[in-house]
Amino acid sequence: MKISKRAEYGLMAMVCLTKNKKTISIREISNIEVIPYEFLAKIFAKLESAKLVKAKHGANGGYVLTKASNKISVNDIISALEGNKKTVDCVCCQRKTKCLAKDVWAKLEKSLNKTLEQVKLSDLIK
Amino acid sequence: MKISKRAEYGLMAMVCLTKNKKTISIREISNIEVIPYEFLAKIFAKLESAKLVKAKHGANGGYVLTKASNKISVNDIISALEGNKKTVDCVCCQRKTKCLAKDVWAKLEKSLNKTLEQVKLSDLIK
DNA sequence: GCATATCCGACCAATTTAGTCGGATATGCT
């Protein structure tokens, strides 16, 4: 029940991106937010394949958001970065007792997503 | 963002305990729910120090709930078992930018607890 | 006093997370 560094860095970087509006390079973000450069590069690779940002190669390149910041939710970002999306991997199930816990996890996950879905990137740059 | 086995087993065991009403030993639960015995013992140690269950030593011993099953929430159980309670460990913060992400984590955690608090043990034994 | 329990701490193996490195590829600029 913990947010990974990947997600934390990712969100911070996205906030950074939102504020700047122009293309900004990983190197710059890495300096501003004090995030290991190589690690941040990998995070952006994921964000890109989730189509949340797009890259511009070459000199003066970097990343920009693909959508307006009020169209991107925190949930989008977390989902793109967090590998273990499911709160519990239900292998339903060699156990003798019929499982009731499952419903709890489902409920939890739903409320989790809902909460994170409500918060848009644009809400974070006040 | 994943529920640990500890918590999953713990919840299952508590449900098991709720159904039985009498003292039931770790050994029995371990057999019924197919959970490694030694591991389950450690889980119960934590549940006990959180005062959710109490032990009876010696022959025909085992565990019972300390409170009525409608007084114990899933959140109580998870909290007792999950080490990394905080979704993000905020070391606020050597970063240059003022952090806005923090509010999101706080909000997330709050909604998380609320959701799990609503579900009582007694709701799970239908 | 013995069988059956919980209790306790150290220990270990597997997995996951965080971070690194080397190099390929794409682009802007002079």
Add this chain to the structure above:
DNA sequence: AGCATATCCGACTAAATTGGTCGGATATGC
């Protein structure tokens, strides 16, 4: 064209966490 500056990509490693084990101490019922 050629160089500097970027992203891109995969393999690799180190540290932390998780899941699980073991040996023995302690408490209790019969």
